[in-house]
Amino acid sequence: xxxxxxxxxxxxxxxxxxxxxxxxxxxxxxxxxxxxxxxxxxxxxxxxxxxxxxxxxxxxxxxxxxxxxxxxxxxxxxxxxxxxxxxxxxxxxxxxxxxxxxxxxxxxxxxxxxxxxxxxxxxxxxxxxxxxxxxxxxxxxxxxxxxxxxxxxxxxxxxxxxxxxxxxxxxxxxxxxxxxxxxxxxxxxxxxxxxxxxxxxxxxxxxxxxxxxxxxxxxxxxxxxxxxxxxxxxxxxxxxxxxxxxxxxxxxxxxxxxxxxxxxxxxxxxxxxxxxxxxxxxxxxxxxxxxxxxxxxxxxxxxxxxxxxxxxxxxxxxxxxxxxxxxxxxxxxxxxxxxxxxxxxxxxxxxxxxxxxxxxxxxxxxxxxxxxxxxxxxxxxxxxxxxxxxxxxxxxxx
Numbered sequence: 001x002x003x004x005x006x007x008x009x010x011x012x013x014x015x016x017x018x019x020x021x022x023x024x025x026x027x028x029x030x031x032x033x034x035x036x037x038x039x040x041x042x043x044x045x046x047x048x049x050x051x052x053x054x055x056x057x058x059x060x061x062x063x064x065x066x067x068x069x070x071x072x073x074x075x076x077x078x079x080x081x082x083x084x085x086x087x088x089x090x091x092x093x094x095x096x097x098x099x100x101x102x103x104x105x106x107x108x109x110x111x112x113x114x115x116x117x118x119x120x121x122x123x124x125x126x127x128x129x130x131x132x133x134x135x136x137x138x139x140x141x142x143x144x145x146x147x148x149x150x151x152x153x154x155x156x157x158x159x160x161x162x163x164x165x166x167x168x169x170x171x172x173x174x175x176x177x178x179x180x181x182x183x184x185x186x187x188x189x190x191x192x193x194x195x196x197x198x199x200x201x202x203x204x205x206x207x208x209x210x211x212x213x214x215x216x217x218x219x220x221x222x223x224x225x226x227x228x229x230x231x232x233x234x235x236x237x238x239x240x241x242x243x244x245x246x247x248x249x250x251x252x253x254x255x256x257x258x259x260x261x262x263x264x265x266x267x268x269x270x271x272x273x274x275x276x277x278x279x280x281x282x283x284x285x286x287x288x289x290x291x292x293x294x295x296x297x298x299x300x301x302x303x304x305x306x307x308x309x310x311x312x313x314x315x316x317x318x319x320x321x322x323x324x325x326x327x328x329x330x331x332x333x334x335x336x337x338x339x340x341x342x343x344x345x346x347x348x349x350x351x352x353x354x355x356x357x358x359x360x361x362x363x364x365x366x367x368x369x370x371x372x373x374x375x376x377x378x379x380x381x382x383x384x385x386x387x388x389x390x391x392x393x394x395x396x397x398x
Contacts, residue, residue, distance in 0.1 A: 003046075004046050004047075004048060005025060005046055005050060006025055006026070006045065006050070007023065007025060007027070007050050007088075007104070008026075008027060008028070008029065008034075008049055008050065008051045008052065008066075009026060009027070009029075009088050010029060010054075010087075011028055011089075012028050014026070014028060014052070014087065014088040014089045015027065015028045017092045017093060020092070021092040021093070021095075021097050021100050022097035022100070023092070023100060026088075027042060029066075033065070033066070034065075034066035034069055036072075039070055040073065042075075043073060047074075048075070048076045048078075049070055049078075050077075050079070050104070050108055051070075051078070051079050051080070052082070052088050053080070053081050054082050054086060054087035054088070060081070060118060067111050067140070068140055068143050071143045072143045072145070074144070074145045077111055078108040078111070079108070079109055079111055080103075080104055081118075110156070111140065112141075112156055112160060113160065115133075115140070116133070116137070116160055119133050120133060127274060127275050127278075128271060128275055128303060130161075134157070134163055137161075138172050141153045141157065142175040154172060164269070170220070220269075221269060221348050221349075222269070222270055224341045224342075224344050225270050225273040225345070226270070227341040228257060228273075228277075228341050228342065228345070229273045229277065229307075229310060230311070231257070231337060231341070232254055232257060232276070232277070232280055233276075233310055233311050235334060235338070236253055236254040236280065237252055237254065237289060237290040238253050240256075240334040240335045240338060241335065242339070253334070253338050254280055254283075256338060256339075256342070257338065257342055258277075258280065264346055264349065266345060266346070266349060272303055273306075275299075275300070276299070276303055276306075276307060279295070279299065296308065343388050346388055347388050347389075350384055350388070353381055354378060354381045357374055357377050357378050357381065358378065361374045361378065
């Protein structure tokens with residue numbers, strides 16, 4: 001081909017029109033779904049593919065799988081979307097060759113930007129749909145075989161979707177591990193032999209991934225978020241008393257949890273749990289009583305299924321009372337059930353803040369800048385950690 005790039009269109013009429021307009025590095029999938037064989041044929045000539053889509057959103061969504069296939073082959077993919085009602089055939093006949101070249105150059109975007117613009121409108125104002133979109137993009141990134149390219153796209157997604165890079169990396173690692181397990185299982189079934197060991201990444205990439213995952217896990221609050229939502233769903237309007245301290249006034253579970261999370265500016269990283277918590281916050285602010293059935297009915301289907309799952313006990317206590325054995329139930333020690341996860345999530349937040357302060361302290365020491373204010377901040381954080389440990393009876397790791 002004359003240029004290091006290939007334009008991919010749907011039909012042969014588009015190819016002919018583009019050729020007549022002076023754009024010759026064009027191929028078509030001829031109306032069929034794009035195949036791996038076609039992509040590999042293009043790969044003989046160039047590593048760069050620009051997919052040209054007409055202005056039909058429904059048709060575009062149906063053909064997005066082609067982008068995933070291109071990425072799986074390790075190729076670079078960009079996307080151009082023609083105006084509504086236009087396709088390569090019609091548009092190329094209306095403009096000059098120079099105008100067409102300028103349009104193709106200026107409108108070409110990476111697949112993340114394209115997917116986001118295409119699908120974000122459908123998720124406007126809905127955190128669950130936005131989470132699904134982000135997960136869809138991360139699943140697409142996971143198909144890229146090169147680790148450095150994956151990392152670059154992950155960072156781009158973090159900025160574009162206003163989502164923490166560590167959260168996206170956690171999700172990406174989960175998807176990659178599933179892919180490795182699935183490949184091993186399929187190989188095992190086909191060969192009838194022992195499980196196949198996954199091919200390791202290069203040492204540097206593997207080490208960086210392990211280190212990032214370790215750091216992410218240290219500050220990950222998924223378990224505490226899940227437990228807090230479970231408690232809210234089961235005991236939101238129940239009263240309990242903190243058995244120590246001067247104030248022995250009973251407080252409602254939802255009052256205690258929401259006020260503590262708000263006071264410390266704690267936000268849930270899991271979109272589903274954040275959605276449920278938001279519903280509780282609205283209910284609290286409007287002074288509405290909690291009714292399990294009414295609450296579940298107003299949740300979106302995706303959230304509702306999770307809520308029902310959390311409210312369903314995974315086990316039942318045996319009838320020990322028949323044997324004259326007293327077993328303490330969760331509701332019998334509600335203060336501990338409620339306080340522990342709230343304090344643990346606060347401790348994780350403080351640990352993260354402390355590590356950030358220590359990193360800044362180290363940087364200031366190297367630059368020979370005053371550290372008095374940083375030392376004071378670290379001392380305050382550690383005092384708060386000691387206070388929180390009095391609730392959970394655990395020891396701080398210095």
